[in-house]
Amino acid sequence: MAALPRLVCASSVALVVWAGFCSAVCVEVPSETEAVQGTHMKLLCISCMKREEVTASTMVEWFYRPEGGKDEPIYKYEKKIHEFPSRFSGRLQWNGSKDMQDVSITVLNVTLNDSGVYTCNITREFEFEIHRPLFTSSRVIHLTVVEEAGEDFTSVISEIMMYILLVFLTLWLLIEMVYCYRKVSKAEEAAQENATDYLAIPSENKENCAVPVEE
Secondary structure, X not given: OOHHHHHHHHXXXXXXXXXXXXXXXXXXXXXXXXXXXXXXXXXXXXXXXXXXXXXXXXXXXXXXEOOOOOOEEEEEEOOOEEEOOOOOOOOEEEOOOOOOOEOOEEEOOOOHHHXXXXXXXXXXXXXXXXXXXXXXXXXXXXXXXXXXXXXXXXXXXXXXXXXXXXXXXXXXXXXXXXXXXXXXXXXXXXXXXXHHHHHHOOHHHHHHOOOOOOO
Protein backbone atom coordinates (compact mmCIF):
# COMPACT_ATOMS: atom_id res chain seq x y z
CA MET A 1 0.00 0.00 0.00
CA ALA A 2 2.89 2.36 0.66
CA ALA A 3 3.95 2.09 -2.98
CA LEU A 4 0.58 3.43 -4.22
CA PRO A 5 1.09 7.08 -3.13
CA ARG A 6 4.58 7.00 -4.66
CA LEU A 7 3.16 5.67 -7.91
CA VAL A 8 0.47 8.38 -7.99
CA CYS A 9 3.05 11.06 -7.23
CA ALA A 10 5.38 9.81 -9.96
CA SER A 11 2.50 9.68 -12.44
CA SER A 12 1.51 13.24 -11.59
CA VAL A 13 5.06 14.49 -12.07
CA ALA A 14 5.32 12.67 -15.41
CA LEU A 15 2.02 14.17 -16.51
CA VAL A 16 3.15 17.69 -15.64
CA VAL A 17 6.45 17.19 -17.48
CA TRP A 18 4.63 15.77 -20.50
CA ALA A 19 2.18 18.67 -20.50
CA GLY A 20 5.06 21.12 -20.43
CA PHE A 21 6.50 19.72 -23.66
CA CYS A 22 3.15 19.40 -25.41
CA SER A 23 0.88 22.12 -26.70
CA ALA A 24 -2.51 22.79 -25.18
CA VAL A 25 -5.19 20.31 -26.17
CA CYS A 26 -8.74 21.47 -26.85
CA VAL A 27 -11.44 19.44 -25.13
CA GLU A 28 -15.14 20.13 -25.65
CA VAL A 29 -16.55 20.12 -22.11
CA PRO A 30 -20.28 20.62 -21.46
CA SER A 31 -21.37 23.64 -19.46
CA GLU A 32 -22.82 23.63 -15.97
CA THR A 33 -26.63 23.79 -15.99
CA GLU A 34 -27.37 25.14 -12.51
CA ALA A 35 -26.55 28.57 -11.09
CA VAL A 36 -27.14 30.19 -7.70
CA GLN A 37 -28.93 33.51 -7.50
CA GLY A 38 -26.57 36.47 -7.03
CA THR A 39 -23.44 34.67 -8.31
CA HIS A 40 -21.58 34.79 -11.63
CA MET A 41 -22.32 31.97 -14.08
CA LYS A 42 -19.99 30.99 -16.91
CA LEU A 43 -21.86 29.63 -19.91
CA LEU A 44 -19.28 27.28 -21.35
CA CYS A 45 -19.11 26.99 -25.12
CA ILE A 46 -16.08 25.24 -26.64
CA SER A 47 -15.71 24.43 -30.31
CA CYS A 48 -12.39 22.83 -31.12
CA MET A 49 -10.79 23.35 -34.53
CA LYS A 50 -9.52 20.17 -36.20
CA ARG A 51 -7.10 22.16 -38.32
CA GLU A 52 -5.54 24.56 -35.82
CA GLU A 53 -2.70 25.40 -38.19
CA VAL A 54 -5.20 26.94 -40.66
CA THR A 55 -6.18 30.57 -40.17
CA ALA A 56 -9.89 31.11 -39.62
CA SER A 57 -12.19 34.02 -38.86
CA THR A 58 -14.75 33.22 -36.18
CA MET A 59 -18.12 34.78 -35.38
CA VAL A 60 -20.00 33.89 -32.20
CA GLU A 61 -23.65 34.60 -31.51
CA TRP A 62 -25.42 33.96 -28.23
CA PHE A 63 -29.21 33.63 -27.96
CA TYR A 64 -31.53 33.36 -24.97
CA ARG A 65 -34.99 31.77 -24.89
CA PRO A 66 -37.16 32.04 -21.78
CA GLU A 67 -39.59 29.26 -20.94
CA GLY A 68 -42.38 29.34 -23.49
CA GLY A 69 -40.72 32.18 -25.42
CA LYS A 70 -38.63 32.69 -28.54
CA ASP A 71 -34.89 33.00 -29.14
CA GLU A 72 -33.59 36.53 -28.81
CA PRO A 73 -30.01 37.65 -29.53
CA ILE A 74 -28.11 38.83 -26.49
CA TYR A 75 -24.42 38.81 -27.46
CA LYS A 76 -22.21 38.76 -30.55
CA TYR A 77 -18.45 38.56 -31.03
CA GLU A 78 -16.88 39.16 -34.43
CA LYS A 79 -13.51 40.89 -33.99
CA LYS A 80 -15.31 43.15 -31.52
CA ILE A 81 -18.01 42.75 -28.90
CA HIS A 82 -21.61 43.68 -29.55
CA GLU A 83 -24.16 43.35 -26.74
CA PHE A 84 -27.84 43.52 -27.71
CA PRO A 85 -30.38 45.38 -25.57
CA SER A 86 -31.97 42.76 -23.31
CA ARG A 87 -32.55 41.80 -19.70
CA PHE A 88 -28.81 41.01 -19.57
CA SER A 89 -27.66 44.53 -20.52
CA GLY A 90 -24.49 45.30 -18.57
CA ARG A 91 -24.33 41.79 -17.10
CA LEU A 92 -22.63 39.87 -19.90
CA GLN A 93 -18.86 39.45 -20.05
CA TRP A 94 -16.64 37.80 -22.67
CA ASN A 95 -14.83 34.81 -21.20
CA GLY A 96 -13.34 33.13 -24.27
CA SER A 97 -9.81 32.34 -25.41
CA LYS A 98 -7.56 34.13 -27.91
CA ASP A 99 -7.61 31.23 -30.37
CA MET A 100 -11.44 31.41 -30.39
CA GLN A 101 -11.87 27.75 -29.52
CA ASP A 102 -13.37 28.72 -26.17
CA VAL A 103 -16.13 31.25 -26.91
CA SER A 104 -17.79 31.29 -23.48
CA ILE A 105 -19.50 34.22 -21.81
CA THR A 106 -20.25 34.96 -18.15
CA VAL A 107 -23.56 36.20 -16.79
CA LEU A 108 -22.94 38.53 -13.86
CA ASN A 109 -25.21 38.67 -10.81
CA VAL A 110 -27.53 35.89 -11.95
CA THR A 111 -31.24 36.28 -11.15
CA LEU A 112 -34.08 33.76 -11.01
CA ASN A 113 -35.45 35.23 -14.23
CA ASP A 114 -32.26 34.17 -16.05
CA SER A 115 -33.41 30.55 -16.16
CA GLY A 116 -33.97 29.35 -19.69
CA VAL A 117 -32.24 28.01 -22.80
CA TYR A 118 -29.00 29.57 -24.05
CA THR A 119 -27.73 28.83 -27.54
CA CYS A 120 -24.17 29.43 -28.71
CA ASN A 121 -23.77 29.57 -32.51
CA ILE A 122 -20.23 29.46 -33.94
CA THR A 123 -19.50 30.31 -37.57
CA ARG A 124 -15.99 29.79 -38.93
CA GLU A 125 -14.55 30.70 -42.29
CA PHE A 126 -11.27 28.93 -42.99
CA GLU A 127 -8.77 30.74 -45.16
CA PHE A 128 -7.30 28.20 -47.58
CA GLU A 129 -5.31 29.24 -50.63
CA ILE A 130 -7.90 28.01 -53.13
CA HIS A 131 -11.25 28.36 -51.31
CA ARG A 132 -12.74 29.62 -48.05
CA PRO A 133 -15.12 26.95 -46.63
CA LEU A 134 -17.70 27.93 -44.01
CA PHE A 135 -18.50 25.75 -40.99
CA THR A 136 -21.16 26.26 -38.33
CA SER A 137 -21.84 24.55 -34.99
CA SER A 138 -24.12 25.12 -32.00
CA ARG A 139 -24.18 24.43 -28.28
CA VAL A 140 -27.39 24.47 -26.23
CA ILE A 141 -27.42 25.07 -22.45
CA HIS A 142 -30.54 24.57 -20.31
CA LEU A 143 -29.85 26.79 -17.30
CA THR A 144 -31.75 26.63 -14.01
CA VAL A 145 -31.22 29.35 -11.38
CA VAL A 146 -31.89 28.43 -7.74
CA GLU A 147 -32.07 30.59 -4.63
CA GLU A 148 -29.57 28.57 -2.61
CA ALA A 149 -26.94 25.99 -3.49
CA GLY A 150 -28.03 22.43 -2.79
CA GLU A 151 -25.72 20.02 -1.01
CA ASP A 152 -23.77 17.65 -3.17
CA PHE A 153 -24.76 13.99 -2.72
CA THR A 154 -21.13 13.00 -2.27
CA SER A 155 -20.61 15.56 0.48
CA VAL A 156 -23.77 14.38 2.25
CA ILE A 157 -22.53 10.77 2.19
CA SER A 158 -19.12 11.93 3.48
CA GLU A 159 -20.73 13.77 6.39
CA ILE A 160 -22.87 10.74 7.27
CA MET A 161 -19.82 8.46 7.22
CA MET A 162 -17.92 10.95 9.36
CA TYR A 163 -20.68 11.00 11.99
CA ILE A 164 -20.91 7.19 11.98
CA LEU A 165 -17.14 6.95 12.46
CA LEU A 166 -17.30 9.53 15.26
CA VAL A 167 -20.04 7.57 17.06
CA PHE A 168 -18.11 4.30 16.64
CA LEU A 169 -14.91 5.83 18.05
CA THR A 170 -16.84 7.32 20.98
CA LEU A 171 -18.43 3.96 21.83
CA TRP A 172 -15.09 2.19 21.48
CA LEU A 173 -13.49 4.72 23.84
CA LEU A 174 -16.26 4.27 26.41
CA ILE A 175 -15.94 0.47 26.24
CA GLU A 176 -12.16 0.72 26.74
CA MET A 177 -12.63 3.06 29.71
CA VAL A 178 -15.17 0.72 31.34
CA TYR A 179 -12.90 -2.30 30.74
CA CYS A 180 -9.89 -0.56 32.25
CA TYR A 181 -11.94 0.68 35.21
CA ARG A 182 -13.21 -2.84 35.95
CA LYS A 183 -9.74 -4.28 35.58
CA VAL A 184 -8.28 -1.77 38.04
CA SER A 185 -11.20 -2.28 40.44
CA LYS A 186 -10.71 -6.06 40.44
CA ALA A 187 -6.98 -5.62 41.06
CA GLU A 188 -7.70 -3.30 43.98
CA GLU A 189 -10.31 -5.71 45.40
CA ALA A 190 -7.88 -8.62 45.16
CA ALA A 191 -5.16 -6.62 46.91
CA GLN A 192 -7.58 -5.57 49.63
CA GLU A 193 -8.75 -9.18 50.18
CA ASN A 194 -5.13 -10.37 50.47
CA ALA A 195 -4.41 -7.62 53.00
CA THR A 196 -7.55 -8.54 55.00
CA ASP A 197 -6.65 -12.24 55.05
CA TYR A 198 -3.14 -11.43 56.22
CA LEU A 199 -4.40 -9.24 59.05
CA ALA A 200 -6.81 -12.02 60.11
CA ILE A 201 -3.91 -14.47 60.76
CA PRO A 202 -2.92 -14.69 64.51
CA SER A 203 0.40 -13.11 65.43
CA GLU A 204 2.00 -16.44 66.43
CA ASN A 205 1.12 -17.87 63.07
CA LYS A 206 2.64 -14.84 61.39
CA GLU A 207 5.93 -15.58 63.25
CA ASN A 208 5.77 -19.20 62.09
CA CYS A 209 5.29 -17.97 58.58
CA ALA A 210 8.62 -16.25 58.79
CA VAL A 211 11.44 -18.03 56.99
CA PRO A 212 14.01 -19.46 59.50
CA VAL A 213 17.51 -18.07 59.21
CA GLU A 214 20.34 -20.60 59.22
CA GLU A 215 23.36 -19.85 61.43
